[in-house]
Amino acid sequence: MFKLILIFFLLAQSLLYANPISDRQELMRDYNKLMRAANNLIRENEINDDLASIYEEIEEIIRVYPTLFPDDSFGGKSKASTDIIDNRELFNQIAKETENSAALAKLSAQEGEFENVMQFHQNLFGSCKSCHSRFKN
Ligand code: HEC
Numbered sequence: 001m002f003k004l005i006l007i008f009f010l011l012a013q014s015l016l017y018a019n020p021i022s023d024r025q026e027l028m029r030d031y032n033k034l035m036r037a038a039n040n041l042i043r044e045n046e047i048n049d050d051l052a053s054i055y056e057e058i059e060e061i062i063r064v065y066p067t068l069f070p071d072d073s074f075g076g077k078s079k080a081s082t083d084i085i086d087n088r089e090l091f092n093q094i095a096k097e098t099e100n101s102a103a104l105a106k107l108s109a110q111e112g113e114f115e116n117v118m119q120f121h122q123n124l125f126g127s128c129k130s131c132h133s134r135f136k137n
Pocket of ligand 1: 032
C-alpha cells in the first residue's frame, strides 16, 4: 500500500511539474523558429496581422520563460548558468524587456508601422545575445 501511494505521489508530481529543463529548451527552439518566420515576413514586406501574431506568441513564450528555472533545475542536460539563481532580478529584467519589445513589435505590426517593427525586431534579436552571454553556458 505504501508503495502504491509513493508511486501515485511521484506520478502526480511529474505531471504537475513536467520537466522544466525540456520545457524551457523547447520554448527557446520555438522562439528561434518564430524569429525566423518573422524575418521572412519582414523580408517580403508583409507587415500585417500574421506578423503581429508571431510577436504575440513570442511575448507569451518569454513571459513564462523565467518561471521555468527552479533552483534544482540546473546541471545535467541544461546549459543554463547557475548565475540565474544568484541574479534572478537581472535575469527577470532581461526577460521583461524582451517581453516588452515583443508587445511593441506586435502593436507596430498591427498598425503597419514598418520602421517601428524593424526597431523592436532588432531589439528582440539583441535579446538572445544579452541573455545568453550572461546566463547560458
Ligand atoms: C531571458 C534570457 C534569454 C533570452 C532573451 C534568450 N535566451 Fe535562448 N536560452 C536561454 C537560456 C538560459 C538557455 C539554456 C536553457 C537550458 O539549457 O536549460 C537558452 C537556450 C537556447 C537555445 C537552445 C535550446 C535547446 O534546444 O537546448 C536556443 C536555440 C536559444 N536559446 C535561442 C534563442 C534565441 C534565437 C533568442 C533570441 C531571439 C534567445 N534564445 C533569447 C536564455 C535566453
